[in-house]
Amino acid sequence: MNISHIEHIGIAVKSIDEAKKYYEDVLGLKCYAVEEVTDQKVKTAFFQVGQTKIELLEPTSDDSAVAKFIEKRGEGIHHIAFNTADTNEALKTAEENGIKLIDKEQRKGAEGLNIGFLHPKSTFGVLTEFCSKNN
Numbered sequence: 001m002n003i004s005h006i007e008h009i010g011i012a013v014k015s016i017d018e019a020k021k022y023y024e025d026v027l028g029l030k031c032y033a034v035e036e037v038t039d040q041k042v043k044t045a046f047f048q049v050g051q052t053k054i055e056l057l058e059p060t061s062d063d064s065a066v067a068k069f070i071e072k073r074g075e076g077i078h079h080i081a082f083n084t085a086d087t088n089e090a091l092k093t094a095e096e097n098g099i100k101l102i103d104k105e106q107r108k109g110a111e112g113l114n115i116g117f118l119h120p121k122s123t124f125g126v127l128t129e130f131c132s133k134n135n
């Protein structure tokens with residue numbers, strides 16, 4: 001799969017405006033982008049930490065996956081995203097190894113990345129994402 005690093009950690013929050021204060025004022029990180037991903041019904045805010053990003057996820061609709069997550073489990077770590085050379089290839093390899101996919105094919109996510117999710121019931125309870133840049 002050529003996983004190089006953790007691209008980002010997704011954290012579900014009720015309000016980016018509220019949560020941002022902790023990341024900026026307490027941790028001293030800088031929010032370098034806020035972007036709405038309409039497809040996923042979320043607003044995202046990004047903080048760079050070395051090679052990895054923290055991605056805050058605020059639901060923009062009551063029926064978004066993140067709204068459902070917060071309702072069921074509360075705010076907290078929502079998913080982990082691995083940087084791969086090729087998201088479609090990584091999804092295919094996972095499926096060949098018996099992992100249940102959420103996305104059969106990659107799609108466009110925040111920051112224009114190609115993304116695809118694996119089902120948390122297949123991955124020991126961790127919603128897992130693959131990301132890649134150039135394919």
Ligand code: CMX
Pocket residue numbers: 010037040042055057065066068069072078079102109110117119120121125126127
């Ligand atoms: N991490 C771990 N487990 C999770 C989870 C998560 N993020 N979200 C749901 N689950 C668990 C639930 O707790 C539930 O477990 P139990 O059956 O033991 O209670 C089970 O998965 C089913 O959950 P559900 O609430 O019924 O939700 P759905 O099956 O409708 O959806 C999921 C779950 C993961 C398939 C859906 O959230 C999804 O497709 N996620 C991928 C897309 C996404 O999360 N987009 C938002 C971020 C986008 C971005 O970063 O740009």
